Amino acid sequence: MASKLHQLRAKATEASNFMVKNGSAYYKQLIEKNKQHIQDPPTVETCQNLSNQLFYTRLTSIPVRYEAFWKELDYVKHLVKHRHELKIEDAGIAALFGLECFAWFCAGEIIGRGFTLTGYRA
Incomplete structure (x- = not known):
């Protein structure tokens, strides 16, 4: 230290x-x-x-x-x-948007825990 x-x-x-x-x-x-x-x-x-x-x-x-x-x-x-007229491009964009939202959520959780992946602080 x-x-x-x-x-x-x-x-x-x-x-x-x-x-x-x-x-x-x-x-x-x-x-x-x-x-x-x-x-x-x-x-x-x-x-x-x-x-x-x-x-x-x-x-x-x-x-x-x-x-x-x-x-x-x-x-x-x-x-x-x-939705039956939905193109694959639109579905892909929606999936990427959802993935990005999830990634930002995970990043916020990691930052909130003090940049630890498990929440354990040594």
């Missing part, structure tokens, strides 16, 4: 030294590259205004997303009603 702590400390020191040497150059490059996204003046009021714009823009998009959800649901209902 002590050796892992020593390794972690060494890696943190190495990362810190790298940031001291290259951090400001990286910061300047990042700001220059993304200059079009920066609002002037960079004040608290500007940030609050942008935050409000984002919130209310997302709020106004709810009806559009609500309608899209119901269209998708109607499409799924149509597929279930006419």
Whole structure:
């Protein structure tokens, strides 16, 4: 355990030294590259205004997303009603989607257990 702590400390020191040497150059490059996204003046009021714009823009998009959800649901209902006309490609896409959902569930379970496969911690 002590050796892992020593390794972690060494890696943190190495990362810190790298940031001291290259951090400001990286910061300047990042700001220059993304200059079009920066609002002037960079004040608290500007940030609050942008935050409000984002919130209310997302709020106004709810009806559009609500309608899209119901269209998708109607499409799924149509597929279930006419499943005898279902193509193998559609069935494959549905199976892959279900598999992906299951994989994300399993990944979440593993993360929730602290990245252990069995739940046992040594």
